[in-house]
Amino acid sequence: xxxxxxxxxxxALAAVSSLALTATACGGTTKEDVKSENSGGxxxxxxxxxxxxxxxxxxxxxxxKQVNNPYFTSADKGGEAALKELGSSYKEVGPSSATDTAxxxxxxxxxxxxxxxxxxxxxxxxxxLCTALKQAMSNGIKVVTYDSDTNPECRNAFxxxxxxxxxxxxxxxxxxxxxxxxGEIAILSAAQTATNQNAWIGFMKEExxxxxxxxxxxxxxxxGNDDAQQSFQQxxxxxxxxxxxxxxxxxxxxxxKAAAQYLSGSKYKGKVKLTGLGTPNDMRKYVKNGTVDAFxxxxxxxxxxLAAQTAVALSSGQITGKEGETFKAGGASYTIGxxxxxxxxxPTVFDAKNIDQFNF
Numbered sequence: 001x002x003x004x005x006x007x008x009x010x011x012a013l014a015a016v017s018s019l020a021l022t023a024t025a026c027g028g029t030t031k032e033d034v035k036s037e038n039s040g041g042x043x044x045x046x047x048x049x050x051x052x053x054x055x056x057x058x059x060x061x062x063x064x065k066q067v068n069n070p071y072f073t074s075a076d077k078g079g080e081a082a083l084k085e086l087g088s089s090y091k092e093v094g095p096s097s098a099t100d101t102a103x104x105x106x107x108x109x110x111x112x113x114x115x116x117x118x119x120x121x122x123x124x125x126x127x128x129l130c131t132a133l134k135q136a137m138s139n140g141i142k143v144v145t146y147d148s149d150t151n152p153e154c155r156n157a158f159x160x161x162x163x164x165x166x167x168x169x170x171x172x173x174x175x176x177x178x179x180x181x182x183g184e185i186a187i188l189s190a191a192q193t194a195t196n197q198n199a200w201i202g203f204m205k206e207e208x209x210x211x212x213x214x215x216x217x218x219x220x221x222x223x224g225n226d227d228a229q230q231s232f233q234q235x236x237x238x239x240x241x242x243x244x245x246x247x248x249x250x251x252x253x254x255x256x257k258a259a260a261q262y263l264s265g266s267k268y269k270g271k272v273k274l275t276g277l278g279t280p281n282d283m284r285k286y287v288k289n290g291t292v293d294a295f296x297x298x299x300x301x302x303x304x305x306l307a308a309q310t311a312v313a314l315s316s317g318q319i320t321g322k323e324g325e326t327f328k329a330g331g332a333s334y335t336i337g338x339x340x341x342x343x344x345x346x347p348t349v350f351d352a353k354n355i356d357q358f359n360f
Contacts, residue, residue, distance in 0.1 A: 048320045050327065055316045056087035058117040060308055063107050065122045065148060066098040070281060070360040071300050072122065075147065078301030079120060079308035082330065086312050091116070101128045108132035111141075118142035118311035120304070123150045130154040142314035146307035147300075152340055156314050156321040159307045160343045161298040164196065167251065168203025170296060170347055171276060172213070175247045178273040178293050182215040183246030186238045188259055188276075190226040190252040200251050219245070224255045231258035239268055250276035256295060260286035280350050280358040287355050294351040300360055303344055305330060310342060 062079050064072035072094075080090040093110060095103030101124045109132050111119050119136065123129050123145055133143050133154040146159040175185060187204065189197045201221060208218060219242050224231025231254055239245055250256035256276040260283060263269050270290050278295045286292045309329035310319075319325040325336045334342050350358065 046317070046320055048322065048325045049317050050319070050325070052317045054086060054312060054318070055117075058083075058088040058312060058315050059114075060088060060090060060311045061111040061114070061116040061119040062090065062092045062094075062304070062307075063104060063111065063119060063121045064092070064094045065104075065124050067092065067094040067096060069098065071279070072147075074358070074360045075122075075300035075304035075307075078299075078304030080304075081301075082305035082308040083312070086309070088117075088308075088312060090308070098124060101125045105129055105132045108136060112136040112139055115139070116141060117315045118144065120144045120146055120307040120311055121150070121155070122147040124148070126150050127154075142311055144307050144311045144314065146303055156340070157310055157319075157336065158339075158341050159303060159310060160341050161303055162345065162347045163343050164199045165203045166346045167277070167296075168200040169207040170349075171200070171249050171251060172204045172207040174275045174294060174296060174349065175249050175273060176213060176216055178275065179216070179246040181212060184217050184219045184242055184244050185247040185249065186219055186242065186245060187221045188231060188234055188238070188248055188250040188252075188255045189221055189223050190255060192223045194226075197251055204249065224250075224252070224258065226252055226254045228254055228258045231255040232262050235259040235262040239266070239272065245272055247273040247275070250274065250278075252276065253278050253282060253297075257282045257286075260291050264289060264291040277347075278350075279360055280355050281360060283350070284355055287350070287352050294349050296347040296349045298344055299348045299358070302330075302348075306334070306342065306344055310334075 060083055062076045064076055066072060076092050083090045093107045104124050105128065108129055112135060118141060121143065126149060129150055133150060137143055143155040144157050144159060145155045149158045187201060189201060208216060220238065222234040222238055224234045235258065248259055250259050256274065256278040259274050263272060263274055264286055274292050275295045277297050279297060283292060283295055306329055313319045313327045319327050319336065321336060321340045323336055323338050327334055336342055
């Protein structure tokens with residue numbers, strides 16, 4: 001039985017179930033990237049054997065939203081390094097535009113024709129790739145989504161950057177440390193209807209109920225609509241409305257960059273603390289000029305590495321993508337959560353000491 005026929009035979013035995021998923025944002029910042037935290041189910045197939053040997057000589061194709069994008073370059077290099085360590089091969093294909101959904105579909109088909117063992121995909125659209133990805137899975141190819149998910153039935157597992165709870169709570173923890181657990185704070189969010197932002201803000205408010213924040217007061221949640229100019233103006237407005245403001249959390253890369261730009265050119269530089277979710281390349285100069293002490297996001301290299309390790313674990317039969325299954329990757333143990341989601345872990349904090357180690 002040749003490789004392709006064997007794959008088809010195995011897949012014919014696989015059961016497919018639907019589980020809800022938790023989606024997170026590319027960059028974790030915009031409403032477009034996160035569609036729903038409960039929108040379906042992951043694919044599972046066969047029975048997991050956690051003691052199965054890790055296969056070597058596999059080929060895993062990485063399909064980012066956009067090639068030559070520093071964020072995805074970092075993520076995919078992380079995947080490449082992980083595969084090399086596991087004795088398997090890496091290849092990367094993908095469109096040059098982050099809005100070329102048809103191009104992504106074409107690349108999925110190409111990887112399927114090339115009979116890769118698994119593919120790691122950051123989807124530009126949750127549904128547009130489904131037909132092609134289902135065809136890939138019907139050929140025995142394991143599909144892992146990372147950074148940006150598809151509909152759950154179109155992949156075996158999704159690698160989530162961080163949980164919404166971790167993102168919300170750690171941003172409060174980071175700012176509270178910077179202001180000495182005392183003073184008025186505000187939040188500069190994206191759109192008022194952004195599902196991910198609102199979920200994170202909900203966890204921020206929960207975190208603030210802890211008695212250790214008794215002297216920290218959240219005075220306002222402002223919205224910059226992920227527009228640089230609006231976010232800049234909202235920052236200015238917050239400081240005019242609340243002259244005693246001690247800190248701002250902006251859980252959006254657009255918002256935190258705009259707020260940093262305003263603060264760096266104002267009398268509030270270094271006096272009003274700013275943190276949130278940003279990219280090192282956007283925030284580097286504001287960290288180095290003293291406007292921002294620290295902010296956070298996830299490390300895309302670790303995200304790519306976990307996508308690769310999950311692809312190998314799936315291909316080796318150690319997991320199927322079902323809730324409750326566990327596997328080891330990179331020295332850590334991961335458990336597949338509800339909805340077929342595997343969470344990378346708590347976000348990475350960037351400050352003056354480590355920011356030059358990252359390029360995205």
